[in-house]
Amino acid sequence: MNRVILMGRLTRDPDIRYAQGESTISNARYTLAVDRGISRNNASPDQPTADFISCVAFGRTAEFVEKYLKKGTKIAIEGRIQTGSYTNREGQKVYTTDVVVDRHEFCESRGTGEAGGYSAPTPSGDMGSDPGNDFMNIPDGIDEALPFK
Numbered sequence: 001m002n003r004v005i006l007m008g009r010l011t012r013d014p015d016i017r018y019a020q021g022e023s024t025i026s027n028a029r030y031t032l033a034v035d036r037g038i039s040r041n042n043a044s045p046d047q048p049t050a051d052f053i054s055c056v057a058f059g060r061t062a063e064f065v066e067k068y069l070k071k072g073t074k075i076a077i078e079g080r081i082q083t084g085s086y087t088n089r090e091g092q093k094v095y096t097t098d099v100v101v102d103r104h105e106f107c108e109s110r111g112t113g114e115a116g117g118y119s120a121p122t123p124s125g126d127m128g129s130d131p132g133n134d135f136m137n138i139p140d141g142i143d144e145a146l147p148f149k
Contacts, residue, residue: 008034028065057101078103
């Protein structure tokens with residue numbers, strides 16, 4: 001089984017390209033910074049480190065990337081690992097490892113990340129005093145009407 005799930009932030013805006021042929025197919029490439037939560041350097045164990053994962057999406061998934069993702073957006077992705085190789089201009093063989101992305105999910109609301117991001121519209125109603133709170137306030141005295149406690 002070849003499945004991977006990662007959560008991190010885009011390190012730069014995605015690179016979108018369109019392959020010409022019988023039908024035009026879009027592809028999007030970007031790098032996802034995934035926090036390890038541990039340090040490589042034993043001298044400062046508090047300092048977090050990250051892995052920089054190369055990701056690629058095709059077709060409708062790439063169109064989604066082009067429309068909604070940008071540098072700093074925090075997302076969760078699901079896909080598979082794909083390896084490959086090519087010969088560069090100097091004649092050296094270069095090996096590659098990419099995550100081919102099948103699904104994206106946003107991990108925060110718009111404007112909460114470094115460079116912001118997209119979020120689904122929130123339902124209308126009283127959203128409380130905390131602008132980062134996406135839950136509605138429950139009025140006092142309604143406890144008896146709730147189906148759970």
